[in-house]
Amino acid sequence: MDKPKLWTKDFIIVTTVNFFITLVFYLLIVIMGIYVVEHYNASTSQAGLVTGICIVGALIGRIFIGSQIEKIGRKKTLYIGLALYTITTAMYFIQIDINFLLVIRLLQGIVLGVASTATGTIVAQIIPRTRKGEGIGYYSMSSPLATAIGPFIGFLMIQHASFNMIFALCVVVTIISLVTAFFLYVPKLEDFSTTEKELKRFSVSNFIEIKAIPIAIITLVVAFCYSSILSYINFYAIEIDQVATASFFFLVYSLAVLLSRPFTGRLLDMKGANYVMYPAFILFTIGLFLLSIGNNAIALLTAGALIGLGFGNLQSCTQAIAVKITPPHRMGLATSTFFIFLDAGLGFGPYLLGFFITFMTYGNLYGLLSGVVLLSSILYFFLYGKKEKQLANE
Incomplete structure (x- = not known):
C-alpha cells in the first residue's frame, strides 16, 4: 500500500x-x-x-x-x-x-x-x-x-x-x-459545531488542551535547559577563550537537526515516540555535560551537534505527540498549549538561571542542567512513556 x-x-x-x-x-x-x-x-x-x-x-x-x-x-x-x-x-x-x-x-x-x-x-x-x-x-x-x-x-x-x-x-x-x-x-473541519458549543462556556479547557499538558510539561523542562544555551553560550565562550568557535556552534546545531529530523520523524511514526525520546534525552544530557567540561573547539562543536540531536528532536517529537493525542477539532488548542510551555521555558529560563550564575561558573551550570535533562527522562516515563500506546490510540 x-x-x-x-x-x-x-x-x-x-x-x-x-x-x-x-x-x-x-x-x-x-x-x-x-x-x-x-x-x-x-x-x-x-x-x-x-x-x-x-x-x-x-x-x-x-x-x-x-x-x-x-x-x-x-x-x-x-x-x-x-x-x-x-x-x-x-x-x-x-x-x-x-x-x-x-x-x-x-x-x-x-x-x-x-x-x-x-x-x-x-x-x-x-x-x-x-x-x-x-x-x-x-x-x-x-x-x-x-x-x-x-x-x-x-x-x-x-x-x-x-x-x-x-x-x-x-x-x-x-x-x-x-x-x-x-x-x-x-x-x-466537519465537527466544528461541537467545538462552538464547548467554547460558549468558560472553562480552562477553552484555553489549554488538557490532554497535551503532560507532554507540554516535558517540553517546558527541556526548553528551560536549552535556554541556557541561547542566553549564555557567548559568555561561556569568553570564559573558556573559544569566542571564534562559538560563532559556529548554532550552525553545527542546525546541521545536526536537519540531518536527523527525516529519520527520527519516520522512526516516531513506525515505532512510537519512546524510540526517539529516550535516545534524545541521553544525547541532550551528554551534550550539556560535554559542554560543561570541554574547553576546546572540538568539545564545543561536538556538544553543539549532540544538543542538536537531543533537544532538536525532543522539540519536534513532543509537538508531534501533542497533536497526535488530541481530537482534530482541538488541534489549535494542542498546538497553542505546546508553544505556550515551549516559550515559557525559553523565555523565563534565562532570567531564573541568571540567579545560579551569581554563585557558579557557566561550566557548572551546564553540568547541573545535564542532570536536570536526565531526570526529565524519568518524568517523561511517568507522564507519557509508560502509557504511550494507550494514549496514542485513544
Missing part, C-alpha cells in the same frame, strides 16, 4: 511561511539590543527588556488564539496574524522613544504567537495521520533553519547596512510570507 503524500503544495507553503516569520523574529532578536543602545542610549537592562518582551507577547497571543482559532477559522487566523505581523514590523520606522518601541515589540510578539499557532495547527491538520511524526519533523526543521540564517543575516547587516535597511528587509520578508499564504488551501 502506497504511503499518503506528505510533500503537497499546502505542506510546502505553510512550512515556508513558518520559516519566514521565524527568520524575521530571530533576525530582530539579535539586532534589537544593539539598536536600542545606539539609537535610544538605553541601558543594558532596558535593551534586554526590549529584546525579550516579544516572547511575552507571543505567550499572550498563543493563550488568546488557542481558544479562538476554530471560531475565527484556521486560514483566516493565519491571514490576520501575517497581516498584523507585517504592519508591526513596518512600525519600526516610526521612531519616537523606547516606550513606543516596547509597545511595538509586545504587539509584534502577540501577532507572532497568533500566526505561528495558526501555521502549527494547519500543518498538523494537513499531514496524513500515519505520517504525523515525519511531517512535523520536516515542518519544524524550518525553525532551526531560521534560527541559524536569521542571526547570520542580522550580524552581517549590522556591519554593512543601516538599521532602517534591516527593518526594510524584514518588512519585505513578512509581505512575501503574507502573499505566499494566499495560495494555501485548508480543508474545513
Whole structure:
C-alpha cells in the first residue's frame, strides 16, 4: 500500500511561511539590543527588556488564539496574524522613544504567537495521520533553519547596512510570507459545531488542551535547559577563550537537526515516540555535560551537534505527540498549549538561571542542567512513556 503524500503544495507553503516569520523574529532578536543602545542610549537592562518582551507577547497571543482559532477559522487566523505581523514590523520606522518601541515589540510578539499557532495547527491538520511524526519533523526543521540564517543575516547587516535597511528587509520578508499564504488551501473541519458549543462556556479547557499538558510539561523542562544555551553560550565562550568557535556552534546545531529530523520523524511514526525520546534525552544530557567540561573547539562543536540531536528532536517529537493525542477539532488548542510551555521555558529560563550564575561558573551550570535533562527522562516515563500506546490510540 502506497504511503499518503506528505510533500503537497499546502505542506510546502505553510512550512515556508513558518520559516519566514521565524527568520524575521530571530533576525530582530539579535539586532534589537544593539539598536536600542545606539539609537535610544538605553541601558543594558532596558535593551534586554526590549529584546525579550516579544516572547511575552507571543505567550499572550498563543493563550488568546488557542481558544479562538476554530471560531475565527484556521486560514483566516493565519491571514490576520501575517497581516498584523507585517504592519508591526513596518512600525519600526516610526521612531519616537523606547516606550513606543516596547509597545511595538509586545504587539509584534502577540501577532507572532497568533500566526505561528495558526501555521502549527494547519500543518498538523494537513499531514496524513500515519505520517504525523515525519511531517512535523520536516515542518519544524524550518525553525532551526531560521534560527541559524536569521542571526547570520542580522550580524552581517549590522556591519554593512543601516538599521532602517534591516527593518526594510524584514518588512519585505513578512509581505512575501503574507502573499505566499494566499495560495494555501485548508480543508474545513466537519465537527466544528461541537467545538462552538464547548467554547460558549468558560472553562480552562477553552484555553489549554488538557490532554497535551503532560507532554507540554516535558517540553517546558527541556526548553528551560536549552535556554541556557541561547542566553549564555557567548559568555561561556569568553570564559573558556573559544569566542571564534562559538560563532559556529548554532550552525553545527542546525546541521545536526536537519540531518536527523527525516529519520527520527519516520522512526516516531513506525515505532512510537519512546524510540526517539529516550535516545534524545541521553544525547541532550551528554551534550550539556560535554559542554560543561570541554574547553576546546572540538568539545564545543561536538556538544553543539549532540544538543542538536537531543533537544532538536525532543522539540519536534513532543509537538508531534501533542497533536497526535488530541481530537482534530482541538488541534489549535494542542498546538497553542505546546508553544505556550515551549516559550515559557525559553523565555523565563534565562532570567531564573541568571540567579545560579551569581554563585557558579557557566561550566557548572551546564553540568547541573545535564542532570536536570536526565531526570526529565524519568518524568517523561511517568507522564507519557509508560502509557504511550494507550494514549496514542485513544
